[in-house]
Amino acid sequence: MKYIDEYRDKRAVFSLIESIRKISKKKVRLMEVCGGHTMAIHRYGIHSLLPENIELISGPGCPVCVTSQVYIDKIIEYAKMPGKIITIYGDLLRVPGTQSTLDQEKTKGCDIRIVQSSLDSIKIAEENKTKEIIFPAIGFETTTPATAIALLEAKKKGLCNFFVASAHKIMPPVMEVLIRDNSEIDGYIGPGHVSTIAGSKIYDKLVSDFGISIVVSGFEPIDILQSIYMLVKQIESNEPCVAIQYTRAVTHDGNLKAQQIVSEVFEPVTDTWRGLGKIEKSGLKLNAGFSSFDANKHFPVHIEEKPEPANCLCGQILRGINKPTDCKLFAHSCTPEMPIGACMVSPEGTCAAYYQYRNLLNRDPRVPETDIQ
Amino acid sequence: MCLSIPAKILEINGQQGKASVGGSVFDIGLQLVENVKVGDYVLVHTGFALEKINEEEALLTIRLLDELSEHSNIEP
Ligand code: SF4
Numbered sequence: 001m002k003y004i005d006e007y008r009d010k011r012a013v014f015s016l017i018e019s020i021r022k023i024s025k026k027k028v029r030l031m032e033v034c035g036g037h038t039m040a041i042h043r044y045g046i047h048s049l050l051p052e053n054i055e056l057i058s059g060p061g062c063p064v065c066v067t068s069q070v071y072i073d074k075i076i077e078y079a080k081m082p083g084k085i086i087t088i089y090g091d092l093l094r095v096p097g098t099q100s101t102l103d104q105e106k107t108k109g110c111d112i113r114i115v116q117s118s119l120d121s122i123k124i125a126e127e128n129k130t131k132e133i134i135f136p137a138i139g140f141e142t143t144t145p146a147t148a149i150a151l152l153e154a155k156k157k158g159l160c161n162f163f164v165a166s167a168h169k170i171m172p173p174v175m176e177v178l179i180r181d182n183s184e185i186d187g188y189i190g191p192g193h194v195s196t197i198a199g200s201k202i203y204d205k206l207v208s209d210f211g212i213s214i215v216v217s218g219f220e221p222i223d224i225l226q227s228i229y230m231l232v233k234q235i236e237s238n239e240p241c242v243a244i245q246y247t248r249a250v251t252h253d254g255n256l257k258a259q260q261i262v263s264e265v266f267e268p269v270t271d272t273w274r275g276l277g278k279i280e281k282s283g284l285k286l287n288a289g290f291s292s293f294d295a296n297k298h299f300p301v302h303i304e305e306k307p308e309p310a311n312c313l314c315g316q317i318l319r320g321i322n323k324p325t326d327c328k329l330f331a332h333s334c335t336p337e338m339p340i341g342a343c344m345v346s347p348e349g350t351c352a353a354y355y356q357y358r359n360l361l362n363r364d365p366r367v368p369e370t371d372i373q
Numbered sequence: 374m375c376l377s378i379p380a381k382i383l384e385i386n387g388q389q390g391k392a393s394v395g396g397s398v399f400d401i402g403l404q405l406v407e408n409v410k411v412g413d414y415v416l417v418h419t420g421f422a423l424e425k426i427n428e429e430e431a432l433l434t435i436r437l438l439d440e441l442s443e444h445s446n447i448e449p
Contacts (some may be wrong), residue, residue, distance in 0.1 A: 001378040001433060002379065002381075002414065003414060003426055004379065006435050007429075007434075036377075089419065107424075108388070116419070116420050117402065117419055117420025117421065118419065118420070119402060119420065120420075133438050139419075141421065142377065142418055142419065143419055145404075145405055145421065145423075146402075146418075146419045146420065146421050147422060149405075149421070151400065193377045193416065193418060196377070196416060196423050196424045197423060197424075203378065206443055226434075246432045247427065247430035247433070248426050248428075248431040248434065249416055249423075249424055249427070249428045253408075255405060255423065255424050257405055257407060258405045258423070261404070261405070
């Protein structure tokens with residue numbers, strides 16, 4: 001397929017690996033902060049192609065994995081209220097709340113419908129005027145514009161039965177927290193599609209404040225290897241900067257039209273990340289002009305914060321401190337079919353990626369031989 | 374959730390369009406992109422075109438990779 005096959009060319013893969021080996025001397029730790037990268041790195045076994053001194057670690061890049069337990073509990077409470085329809089992206093269905101998941105509530109009879117696009121929720125609202133529709137909006141910079149478009153549409157149409165429960169998050173604040181918490185990160189493989197919308201400019205301050213290297217990368221094996229090459233080059237020469245490998249989809253300024261649409265609707269707010277806690281100005285809430293669509297304001301519920309599942313290392317994994325194979329539950333009681341923590345739910349979650357491609361990892365003795373396909 | 378795929382635009386009707394990826398056709402919103410035409414490739418995410426793919430830049434990356442392969446003495 002165009003724009004895909006060219007970036008999987010075997011010959012280019014091998015020459016990139018050779019180029020990386022030639023220039024790489026220092027021990028480096030590179031973190032990817034996009035679930036799409038986590039998946040691609042595991043699918044193509046990129047870890048195993050690199051010299052030993054280059055370590056790849058996964059960060060909090062999967063929007064499903066960082067959605068807090070309290071938020072899921074809140075959506076479950078909404079779903080149980082009479083006369084409500086919850087419209088969600090399919091990824092949210094199996095994320096564990098404290099007691100239950102939206103999937104389990106759906107089986108019990110709550111009206112929970114999967115949508116492919118935010119505008120499907122608007123359609124459901126128009127067709128069900130006697131019901132109140134709540135759209136749990138999750139995702140990073142990539143996904144926020146879609147929610148903003150739905151809200152602008154709802155306003156234009158004068159819909160009174162459409163509400164958004166925003167858990168949208170923004171990347172740079174969490175990237176800053178991770179550098180502060182875990183100063184062992186030498187460089188970031190920058191999230192490609194977050195940057196398509198927001199532009200590589202959002203990382204300029206991280207480089208000037210912390211001297212970290214950042215290369216915004218595409219998602220094919222060649223993209224990722226070329227980004228690693230560019231990062232190693234910056235680190236070896238001690239010249240950190242923000243560079244773009246994924247030039248076919250990312251510019252320094254990003255998509256200004258999308259940024260404008262988002263700023264019409266949202267404003268920054270302190271938000272809670274699963275496993276990482278509260279981070280200042282890392283989330284987005286509906287601004288005053290759109291507060292009549294804000295589910296938080298309309299349907300106040302009090303949810304008590306409960307501890308996350310015992311022995312689940314999600315928080316440490318999202319920080320890049322531990323690997324899924326360090327978790328006692330990994331591939332035992334916690335699997336994609338029966339996830340305990342959020343990192344195992346979405347295929348982009350670090351634990352799920354490790355699980356799916358575990359035959360490509362340095363063999364973990366606890367994974368039984370017969371499990372390996 | 375973070376995934377976006379390159380899709381070819383087949384049809385444009387105002388702010389809505391149809392696009393294809395590897396043979397399957399689906400509806401996409403064009404509210405976020407400007408100056409797109411039928412035949413262009415866009416990145417699609419949760420039902421919306423995020424951005425047009427920059428053809429020149431795509432070719433440039435491929436050319437760089439080709440040069441790299443020529444200078445490499447490793448046989449895949
Ligand atoms: S394997 Fe399961 S329990 Fe362990 S850290 Fe990952 S999600 Fe949590």
